[in-house]
Amino acid sequence: MKIWLQWKYRSAKGGAETVFRSDEMSAAQGVQIAEDLERTKRVRELVFIDSFDDSVWTIKEMKAYLKSIETEPHDITVYFDGGFDIANKNSGLGCVIYYSQSGKSYRLRQNEQVDELVSNNEAEYAALHLCVQELGYLGVKNMPVNFSGDSKIVINGMRGEWPVIETELVRWADRIEAKLDQLGIQPDYFLLPRKENFEADRLATQALKGIKITGTYAL
Known part of the structure; x- marks a missing residue:
């Protein structure tokens, strides 16, 4: 908060x-x-x-x-990134979540390869949706959460500063907002330079290469 x-x-x-x-x-x-x-x-x-x-x-x-809230996940910061391989029509999604719980700090990393998306912008939205899903699995409810990414399309779209026009992107934005509402998450969105989003970017790149990463680590 x-x-x-x-x-x-x-x-x-x-x-x-x-x-x-x-x-x-x-x-x-x-x-x-x-x-x-x-x-x-x-x-x-x-x-x-x-x-x-x-x-x-x-x-x-x-x-x-x-x-x-000491025993619940809190002080949550999320980093997301999506990549799209035009040649293979595959997408890689990267998600990093930092949070505190029971007096300790943790980092969750998750990536995913998907093949039903059509553009890099859609992969970016899908990566954000992956992060929101992971927050649900963590049991995050009624908490403020900072979301950071390097996609102007996603960050400004979710802030409501840019119109979301493409049909496939509207669907992702609606899914994300519905899940956030369901969890009671209060989102705040931050646009990062690409070099500062290196963790999520690396996870998305590894997903494109078929390298699966998942796990939570104490810091």
Whole structure:
């Protein structure tokens, strides 16, 4: 969960008050900073504001929420990439998921070769769909998730900034959004330079070569 902190500050000599709002940060960072602020004895009405839906949380409620998700996958970042071999009409899908659970950090890697797609853009959408499926298998529900890829078509399409026109791409976008809604996932999409998406790219390339990769590793 990404949040803002908002609080009313009272000057040391009293009489002067103003309201501050922090930069966006993780909920865990917010709790740490909120505790430091409260120690000053000059902070009033401190709340957490969820950057996704503007819901308001007290520090007690936020601590309880963080405690409740300790044993569930959280702090999730997903990388996806799709490749398409024009000559063979095969596609390779790559998926990397970083997450935390029970106080440990993990990396999941998964790839897949498919032969029913028609373009590189469709392979990119299919790779994102593969990632969303893997989140479901992990048991991710009602969580914010960061999705990162190097496809402008997919990232801007899923953000709603570019229209999705091709029929096959519309079908993939609809499937992805339906699955995200089913899992209660709050997506945030980030466009990466290709060189920064090397893990997912390598998995997609290996899939095209018929090399299957699957597994989860503790970091």
